Amino acid sequence: MEFLIPSRTARPADDPIFALNAEAQARKKAGETVINATVGALLDDDGKLAVIETVVEALRAVAPEVGAAYAPIAGSPAFLEAVIADLFGSRPEAQQAVAVATPGGSGALRHAITNFLEPQQTLLTTSTYWGPYKTLADESDRNLATFRMLDERGRLDVSDLDKKLQGILDAQGRALVFLNTPCHNPTGYSFDDDDWAGAVEVIDRATARGPVSVLVDVAYAKYAQTSLDGAFDRLKKLSGRAMVLVAWSASKSFTQYGLRVGALVAVCPDAEERRRVQSALVYSCRGTWSNCNAAGMAAISRVLTDPELRERVDRERAALKALLDKRVACWNELAAPAGVKYPRYDGGFFTTVFCAEPQKAAARLREEGIFVVPAQGGLRVALCSVAERDVPRLVDGIRRATAS
Structure with missing residues (x-):
């Protein structure tokens, strides 16, 4: 007798990235010299998790009755x-956001997927994307197209965005x-001004065909x-025409991956629309996780608003960024x-190496103690977890494994 509903009977039990990381850790513990470029967290050159200490201090300073209480x-x-x-500082968007x-x-x-798309509708994103985008869509009974x-x-393909966005609007009457x-996961690509200008122009035209959220x-x-x-600056052209959403996270910015503190921000120039969006998002909170980490929100609020703490956090983060930038430069x-x-x-944190057979290339690399993540069309390489001294070996191994 099968108790699971049919759509849930073949779910994979583990994320492949976590499985690769576990293998790399085990081989390192056994004494092998391993390069582990799978970890999606910033590690120092000794392989330890890099942590902004001022954030830890702020967490310790949260009053017990605040951390233990239900948050709104x-x-x-x-x-x-x-x-x-x-996000917005003194920009006009700050007064238009919920x-x-x-x-x-x-x-x-x-929350974006479930509030701006109907069940069975399709989310659109880039052809190389963070794998959990599909997992989140699938779990919410939505689809993903690219x-x-x-x-x-080697630039953002604005023409294909235009084509695919039009197709989705024709098929379902709305789009997300x-x-x-910047720093796209998993390629490392950051939009420049021309990329943004082209994308915004396409999205602006598409709003004539139906509601578009970006x-x-x-x-x-x-x-x-x-x-x-x-x-x-570019996105403000869409004000009142498209719904502009921002997914904000404290995980990388404040090196607090396990704290699980984030936010969805929606920019709505119309006050009544702002009210409706806020109500819908709050309802979704209650219907999923109910509320978030009270201590985490208190600590992050404090380091964002206390000038002295914010300056210290910015300084510590700048040092970590410099560490990462050296690896990228190398x-x-x-x-x-x-x-x-x-x-x-x-x-x-990442770049992606394009190759014809990523699974075979990743397997060859594992044989010599180099761990990367095979993905569609390439290998995701997490420079965030690789010491600068190991980059030459990493590059040489990838060069040989991907040579045609």
């Missing part, structure tokens, strides 16, 4: 105000687009070479001349 369903007002200010707290960026993505991410010049930038996943924004201001210095094919990459 939408999230604490101080936290939501701090997140909106962190937000709810979510368990990390994943919760924000979940447009070609990069054209022959996920754009992960979510910008900014989980890695603090590690980018430029701020989000350029993106918001990679670029060695990989491009070696003929390794990957997108424009100037910062962030």
